[in-house]
Amino acid sequence: MDLQVGVKAVIRNKEGKYLLLRRSGSEAKGVWDIAGGRIEPGIPLRDNLIREIREETGLDFDGKEKIIAAQDIFPSYGGRHIVRLTYIIEMDGMPDLNPAEHDEFRWVSFEEMKSLPNLDVYLKELIDRGVFKAGA
Helix, strand or coil: CEEEEEEEEEEECCCCCEEEEEECCCCCCCCEECEEEECCCCCCHHHHHHHHHHHHHCCCCCCCEEEEEEEEECCCCCCEEEEEEEEEEECCCCCCCCCCCEEEEEEECHHHHHHCCCECHHHHHHHHCCCCCCCC
16 A cells, blocks of 8 residues: 655635635536645655645645644555645635646635535535634
């Protein structure tokens, strides 16, 4: 079994809204998710997080991050075990999306996020378990 590690960022702005990105070019097309992706081994987690935020949103993060969850993901395809580390960060800006990965973004309230159809199942799991909640 192949072990992979990913970093994800719950991005909250000054107004308390959260950035969601709609996937365009993967097996999860149309799913609303947060920024992130697989780490590059040998590179510190923080550097990977900064790189993924920049690659997926065009935004430069230089603040403080706080880890809120580690999840085990066992996809039914590919025989992989993915460890997903999710951080919460605060930053503002207008995302500049890579259309090969995402075709839309939204800044949403926590309540809007909770009720959004096609929300990423692993983000929804964090919300449902109470790991990630309004203002957290």
